[in-house]
Amino acid sequence: MPAMWKILRRIGRGLLFAGGLLLLPRLWTTLLALAAIRSAEDAAPQPVAIVFGAGLYRDGSPTPVLRDRLATAAELYALGKVEKLLFSGDNRTVYYNEPEAMRRYALQLGVPAETIVLDYAGLRTYDTCYRARHIFQVESAILVTQRFHLPRALYLCSRLGIRAEGVPADRQYYRKSARLFWQLRET
Template sequence: MRTLKWTVLVLLVAVVVVLGGLETAHWTLPLENTQQAKFDSIIVLGTPSKADGTPSPEQRERVLEGVRQWKAGVAPVLIMTGGAAHNKWTEAHSMAVYAEQQGVPASAVIEEGQAQNTVQNIYYSNQILQAHGWHSAEVVSSKSHLPRAGMILSHYPAIKWKVDGSARPAEYGWWREAVFEFNEAQYCWTLRRKGFPKSKFMPQ
């Protein structure tokens, strides 16, 4: 019986150590490369829309945070980025429509509807920045997603950037958030060890 208790204790300690290591590695990733408070643009990273094309809870909160930052004068334009990566709805369009419903004029919203993942979100958004002669961006996403976004942005030294986290959707409990956090931490740990796969979308 005592042996079983010690085995369980050792396993619990090991789990805590592993989780702690993952979280430490996750949140020591870069979250900005500038101290500036104003930017040329606010980039809102996409996440799937609901089956009817309306914003999912996570997408809604990302857009609301982007709108809050826009109304605060952080940048004059919102770039909504995300293609139809998970269903038939283009994420950028769903986000743009919702932002306009929150009072942002259509003239202040740019839709980037090609990206299929976070790497492509940054790649195509950077093309928009270059086309307009812009050099800085605040990048909005879910809080657990910020370190991975920062890892990608660090491959673009010409951009002055920082990341900004959206609120947790009221529909999501702490357990669901913990699962998101763990999955992101594990993914970032792998990327730190192995690097990003080579592609035209990721500067090496």
């Protein structure tokens, strides 16, 4: 029996080590992001805010997470922190148009139509950052998304050549199960 415990201990240590290695990228991006996360009031003025998509309901209306991102972007515009808002999201089918839903909601919040730029191919965080830099020629921006997502968004945009600060769009309490899922997805 002692030999079996020795083997189990080695396996356990190996699993802990592997788990630690899997968490290193998340820890690294989080540490790098700490210096670049600001409140809307404290963010430095930038030419554009990049707003990441976050899903729509069946009726085409924004989810609460996306509404929070759009409200934060509208606040940044109202504070004079940005001149343009780049709404990036999924539009793979004619029945699902995240950027257009984002535009409609922002207009309801009082954002002028001429301020809004739509990116219809922001399927993933990487796509949004890549297209912002290489298609829309963004060099510096404020990234608008929830706090759990900001480290990865800041890291990817930075690696793709965008100088960015992040403003968290956490305007409400999200269910614990949703927050846990998001944290696991980001790891």
